[in-house]
Amino acid sequence: GDSVTQMEGPVTLSEEAFLTINCTYTATGYPSLFWYVQYPGEGLQLLLKATKADDKGSNKGFEATYRKETTSFHLEKGSVQVSDSAVYFCALKNSGYALNFGKGTSLLVTP
Amino acid sequence: EPEVTQTPSHQVTQMGQEVILRCVPISNHLYFYWYRQILGQKVEFLVSFYNNEISEKSEIFDDQFSVERPDGSNFTLKIRSTKLEDSAMYFCASAGLEETQYFGPGTRLLVL
Numbered sequence: 001g002d003s004v005t006q007m008e009g010p011v012t013l014s015e016e017a018f019l020t021i022n023c024t025y026t027a028t029g030y031p032s033l034f035w036y037v038q039y040p041g042e043g044l045q046l047l048l049k050a051t052k053a054d055d056k057g058s059n060k061g062f063e064a065t066y067r068k069e070t071t072s073f074h075l076e077k078g079s080v081q082v083s084d085s086a087v088y089f090c091a092l093k094n095s096g097y098a099l100n101f102g103k104g105t106s107l108l109v110t111p
Numbered sequence: 112e113p114e115v116t117q118t119p120s121h122q123v124t125q126m127g128q129e130v131i132l133r134c135v136p137i138s139n140h141l142y143f144y145w146y147r148q149i150l151g152q153k154v155e156f157l158v159s160f161y162n163n164e165i166s167e168k169s170e171i172f173d174d175q176f177s178v179e180r181p182d183g184s185n186f187t188l189k190i191r192s193t194k195l196e197d198s199a200m201y202f203c204a205s206a207g208l209e210e211t212q213y214f215g216p217g218t219r220l221l222v223l
Contacts, residue, residue, distance in 0.1 A: 103153045
């Protein structure tokens with residue numbers, strides 16, 4: 001079945017550092033890919049999405065490119081802020097209704 | 112900006128009791144979902160609901176669970192007889208025609 005694998009956390013970075021959170025997936029067909037973010041004590045917020053190969057999703061300085069050849073959707077940000085501290089979830093949606101989430105990667109940004 | 116709301120934010124119940132978790136999806140959305148997140152684990156799909164019926168459900172969504180859209184605005188998840196392992200954060204989500212899912216803030220359920 002479909003699955004999403006994310007890099008293990010926690011990831012700790014200093015403010016203004018470059019961020020990469022790796023996400024790879026296994027799926028048949030052509031899934032849509034998503035990054036959701038969960039800030040402490042809050043629910044899941046959609047961060048960005050891509051619906052087909054080579055699409056780049058972007059929002060709030062975060063970017064991810066749908067790479068079908070490597071089945072990846074890595075999240076990047078050029079300069080992180082303390083306020084980016086959160087848990088980041090990669091997810092895919094295939095032909096059904098359900099989102100299939102990775103385990104999440106916790107990010108802590110220190111001043 | 113429209114958002115999904117959920118009530119209550121926290122619920123504590125005794126094992127064996129029935130609980131109803133409530134959600135108000137975004138008003139023009141057509142697809143409705145419940146997910147859960149057991150502490151420290153990944154978010155898991157429970158059920159999707161479209162056109163007044165269940166469109167997909169996971170293995171977790173057994174006979175103890177039911178969903179309902181009683182009045183055209185609310186969307187509820189009922190757990191008939193709660194078990195300790197039902198303790199989790201429950202998220203409601205809704206989606207429009209483009210099927211991007213927007214999540215509520217969650218209800219934290221604790222079964223004692």
